[in-house]
Amino acid sequence: MATAVTVSQLNTYVKSLLESDINLNPIFVCGEISNFTNHYRTGHMYMTIKDDKAQIKAVMFRSSASRLQFMPQDGMSVIILGHISLYERDGQYQLYIDQMQPDGVGSLSVAYEQLKARLLAEGLFDEENKKPIPRYPRRVAVITSKTGAAVRDIINILGRRYPLAEVMLCGVQVQGDVAPAQLVSALKMVNEGSGADVIIIGRGGGSIEDLWAFNDENVVRAVAASKIPVISAVGHETDYTLCDFAADLRAPTPSAAAELAVPDILELADMIEYNRSIIEKAAKNMLTSCEMRFDRAFSSDCFLRPEYYADRLQERIKKASDRLKSAAVSNVRKKELQIKETISVLDALNPIKIMARGFAAVSAEKGRVRLASELRVGDKIELTFSDGSVGCTVSGEEKTCQKI
Numbered sequence: 001m002a003t004a005v006t007v008s009q010l011n012t013y014v015k016s017l018l019e020s021d022i023n024l025n026p027i028f029v030c031g032e033i034s035n036f037t038n039h040y041r042t043g044h045m046y047m048t049i050k051d052d053k054a055q056i057k058a059v060m061f062r063s064s065a066s067r068l069q070f071m072p073q074d075g076m077s078v079i080i081l082g083h084i085s086l087y088e089r090d091g092q093y094q095l096y097i098d099q100m101q102p103d104g105v106g107s108l109s110v111a112y113e114q115l116k117a118r119l120l121a122e123g124l125f126d127e128e129n130k131k132p133i134p135r136y137p138r139r140v141a142v143i144t145s146k147t148g149a150a151v152r153d154i155i156n157i158l159g160r161r162y163p164l165a166e167v168m169l170c171g172v173q174v175q176g177d178v179a180p181a182q183l184v185s186a187l188k189m190v191n192e193g194s195g196a197d198v199i200i201i202g203r204g205g206g207s208i209e210d211l212w213a214f215n216d217e218n219v220v221r222a223v224a225a226s227k228i229p230v231i232s233a234v235g236h237e238t239d240y241t242l243c244d245f246a247a248d249l250r251a252p253t254p255s256a257a258a259e260l261a262v263p264d265i266l267e268l269a270d271m272i273e274y275n276r277s278i279i280e281k282a283a284k285n286m287l288t289s290c291e292m293r294f295d296r297a298f299s300s301d302c303f304l305r306p307e308y309y310a311d312r313l314q315e316r317i318k319k320a321s322d323r324l325k326s327a328a329v330s331n332v333r334k335k336e337l338q339i340k341e342t343i344s345v346l347d348a349l350n351p352i353k354i355m356a357r358g359f360a361a362v363s364a365e366k367g368r369v370r371l372a373s374e375l376r377v378g379d380k381i382e383l384t385f386s387d388g389s390v391g392c393t394v395s396g397e398e399k400t401c402q403k404i
Helices: 007-020 107-122 149-161 179-191 217-225 242-246 254-261 265-298 306-348 351-356
Strands: 027-038 045-050 055-060 077-087 092-102 139-144 166-171 198-203 230-234 361-364 367-369 380-385 388-395 400-403
Touching: 007 077, 027 055, 107 217, 107 242, 139 149, 139 179, 149 166, 149 198, 149 254, 166 179, 179 198, 179 217, 198 254, 217 242, 230 242, 230 254
Parallel strands: 055 092, 139 166, 139 198, 198 230
Antiparallel strands: 027 045, 027 077, 045 055, 077 092, 361 367, 361 380, 380 388, 388 400
16 A cells, blocks of 8 residues: 655655656747736746647746846747746646747847837937037037947048047947946036037947947936937947937938038038128128219219208298298288187177167166066166166056156
8 A cells, every 4th residue: 555645745756757857847938928927026027828728837036037138028929948847835837937038029129119118108209309419519529439440430520521629539338238337427427527519329230239238228318318419320221229219319320420410611611602702792792882872972062062052951941931921921811800700790799789779778686687578567677778777667557667
């Protein structure tokens, strides 16, 4: 009869069988991620790997997860290198992931798109944040490798196109693990009192791995935060890095960046010569016009016969005086006529003249009497004639007047 074993012993035995199977350790597994959980405190990642018929629990410990170039997501198809073992406490076998990459696309490409989408959502690439490139920079800072072909092209083009600008070279490593930190440090140094007017940051072409330092999040944020305008020139024309989106201007090549950073001194000379000829022509035209005006002035009667203007002024004064006199006489006559007309009207309305024609004004104690009906027998009234007044008393029904 077989001896009974404990659950712990059973699980330990099964675990040893799984870990000793050379077909399971190591093993490549392809499938789709679901139920993904990233424990930020421990750094461990837990997930389920499945296909259309089955699934298996999986874990990726922090030591392995820290080497990932991308962030796993639910629904992502991946290829995994790992080993199979048993979690003794729960008696559940699971897949322990050592390495993982997206199925059908490189992990760096996935990491690039993930970071690009996140920074784009933050507004880090918005056009409204772009600073203009100065037209005539006095100092150009170049952040690149000291030994690459890119730096030689940039310096040669800057010197040929615009020798008036000073070139400040900041030599850094442009690939490898230390490159991002050196790029960030160089950007910070240039922004802190270097006096540079514009920054060129970049390198020559290469694979996505070679250019990866310019996709580093810290480098991209440093480019976007630069107070000095930045021209990004990474790789060849078809290469795009996240620095290109964060920079104020993207150049297809390092040589193109140098051409965009400074003007062409020969073109400036041509422009200056053109403007000089325009100004000279305008000055000559103005001088000719002034000379013609002076000639007309010196040949005028004002210079040739000054008394002509005095005579004209006297004539104008005389005409003005005549107009004033005529206006004054006309105004006086008009006023005299108005006065005569007013006197005639007043004279016609003079009550004394009316009384002289045989009329009298009647008044009583109550005042002026206009109608006979206003009087009563016995009322005392006063009749005023042109030569004096008499008092009367009203008597009889006919209201006859009797002198008092």
